[in-house]
Amino acid sequence: MKNVPLADVDHVDRAVLPIGTDYPPGHVLDWHEHRRAQFLYGATGVMVVDTAEGTWTVPPERAVLIPPATRHRVHMLGVSTRSLYIEPHAVPWWPATCTVVDVPPLLRELLLAAVELESDYSLSGREGSIAALLLYEIAERAPLPFHVGIPASADLARLCRAYLAAPDGDATNAAWAASTAMSERAFTRRFRSETGESPAAWRGRARLLAAVPLLRTASVSEVGGRIGYASPAAFTAAFTRAFGMPPSRFAAEHHRPHRRPTGVTKAPKPS
Incomplete structure (x- = not known):
């Protein structure tokens, strides 16, 4: 069908x-x-x-x-x-x-x-x-492992979803804590309790996930630079460590011919 x-x-x-x-x-x-x-x-x-x-x-x-x-x-x-x-x-x-x-x-x-x-x-x-x-x-x-958790509380969830939409390699725990009117220590403790990892680790993983769609149309070095890595080698090492495969795996797939069935043109509304 x-x-x-x-x-x-x-x-x-x-x-x-x-x-x-x-x-x-x-x-x-x-x-x-x-x-x-x-x-x-x-x-x-x-x-x-x-x-x-x-x-x-x-x-x-x-x-x-x-x-x-x-x-x-x-x-x-x-x-x-x-x-x-x-x-x-x-x-x-x-x-x-x-x-x-x-x-x-x-x-x-x-x-x-x-x-x-x-x-x-x-x-x-x-x-x-x-x-x-x-x-x-x-x-x-x-x-x-291509996912990140979202905190249950509304304020932390908003912060995380905004970061996923526009990852910023310069974001800090202090800035995130200030945006929620909490001390950095209290914020970090609360964030870890809701996600199971530190805010810095969460942001690092979120940045790497953001690289996956970018690799469809850009090179490994271009994507690494866009998400804040100092070199393609540093980006490749971090990506491979997180996901068990190098980013070039996905960049190469963008150029690989796919079997695209014909005659499917219109997307149905969600049901």
Whole structure:
């Protein structure tokens, strides 16, 4: 299925509903939620998924597992998605929070095949086997660390979301504390209690996450400079330490040919 709103097919008696959609650059799926769990795969581009608890940056050819009934927003940056909407009873092992995972070749091909199926695909033979094998493959995926937590309190959450929108390498704990009318020590203690890490560590990770979409159109040295690193080597070392792979991995992927299905032109409204 392509360009079909989930609401039009959610009633269909299938545990797995595959839907493919192409989105224009910069498209935002505003806050919404699904009854079903969602496996959201970006065949191209970068996605940024927000929930009340955190922000997940999904690099090209990766996916994010979104729990059922989770209110979320998705910022699409040149994305062609292949989604699976899955009945919660079919995936009792689904993570309780959003999780970014890799998509190896077998899973990618299964997703591309699945979106060619009708909503009431046969449960036997090839079509039913594709749906069943998708769940086995997804269950094997290990989480990737492309996220930062968002504090529960409104003032700290606003501060963090503003930083994610415009990361500043010169920001300091003292400035952040002053903006919340707290001492630096009290602010740092409170921030750590709500996020599990220090404000400086949080900002460092947020800056590196901000680099992922930038790498689609700029070189490693350009991106490193834009987010405040003194040299490409320093940026590469920090990125690799945080995410287990160098930034050049994503810069190279921007220039790699992708299999983009044809005939998908209009994005449906969130359902």
